[in-house]
Amino acid sequence: MLIATNAIVLKRIPYSDTSLICRIFTEDWGKVTILAKGVLRPKNVTGALLEPVNHIHIQYYNKSNRDIQILKNANFVQQYPKIRNDLSRIILGLAIVEIIDKATLDCNPYPVLYRLGWRVLDKLNDETQNFWLVFAFFLYQLSIRMGFMPNLKNCSKCLSEMSQGGIDNYTGELVCAKCVTQSQILLEENSFTLLQKITGLHLDDLQTLTIEKNSIFNPIRFLDIFTSFHIEGLKRVRSMEMVRNLINEENNKST
Ligand SMILES: [Zn+2]
CATH class of the missing domain: 2.40.50.140 (Nucleic acid-binding proteins)
Structure with a gap:
């Protein structure tokens, strides 16, 4: 056929x-x-x-x-010339397609994920877009589409409202600063606020968000850990290593 x-x-x-x-x-x-x-x-x-x-x-x-x-x-x-001609954008683009590859099964249609994929790549090819915001949007939406929505409001242990916290190592869920024992990441108030903003926005409205440089890195680190914990296959995404290095370089540049 x-x-x-x-x-x-x-x-x-x-x-x-x-x-x-x-x-x-x-x-x-x-x-x-x-x-x-x-x-x-x-x-x-x-x-x-x-x-x-x-x-x-x-x-x-x-x-x-x-x-x-x-x-x-x-x-x-x-065609995506702006992605191909920018090292950061191509690293993020390759991470996006490898994540899709690792998160999906053969011969199983995922129309919603397919649409998310090309729409996010289109934005990544748009020079007026903050590519880190686009990437954070992708990780969050992917997580939801695969059935895992982080609760950004209430601690998963004591249910109190959170303004800072971390990830519980056993459940992979967010917990407040009081309940957190050992977490690979500590999210401060700004990261929570930014994450909540990203989750409430449509992809086409991402541009309306103005952020301080580097404030996006902790939210991305969180989404990286959260998706790796919950979505099968995402622990072995090789190109995410390059994304993590890129984030570290950007952070070092400004400190
Ligand atoms: Zn708590």
């Missing part, structure tokens, strides 16, 4: 001298692995389309008893 669908490219592995095996996250069929024959030959333009982060339209021959499907052709839905 010939299938036509839009897709986000998650990963590519060279296969033989001229071909690629790609993992793509399709709108209609979820995560699919495809073989793209001969696309690395000189003059072939499809190879450049099959780069992680790209948003493409694709046609492939599908056989349900086969693990790898065969590419027919591909075109761009959206």
Whole structure:
């Protein structure tokens, strides 16, 4: 059966001298692995389309008893030059697609997550956007879509209202400053306020939020720990190491 669908490219592995095996996250069929024959030959333009982060339209021959499907052709839905030309943006873009890859199962459609993915990548490609805010928005929305919503108001132990706190190591939930024993992160009042603002905003309204430089890093660290704790597969996202290094560098620059 010939299938036509839009897709986000998650990963590519060279296969033989001229071909690629790609993992793509399709709108209609979820995560699919495809073989793209001969696309690395000189003059072939499809190879450049099959780069992680790209948003493409694709046609492939599908056989349900086969693990790898065969590419027919591909075109761009959206090119992301601003992501590709900025080291920070490409690191975040690669983290986003690797997170989607690790958080999802093969051949299981996740239309809401697919939409979140390309819409966030579109924003990451927009130079007027604060890319850290976009990334924090992605982590929070991903967590909700996968069924885990952090309670940012009340301590998960004593239920009192929180203005600062940390993560309980056993439940992975937020606890207030009194209930916290050992936490990988301590969230101060500003981080709580910023997190609450991000959770209340639509992606298109993210731009209306003005933040102090570096105030976004603790919320991102929290979302990183929270999603890694709750969503299966996210403990092994290699590109998140690069994101963490980037955050540390940015922090050191300003102190
Ligand atoms: Zn408490």
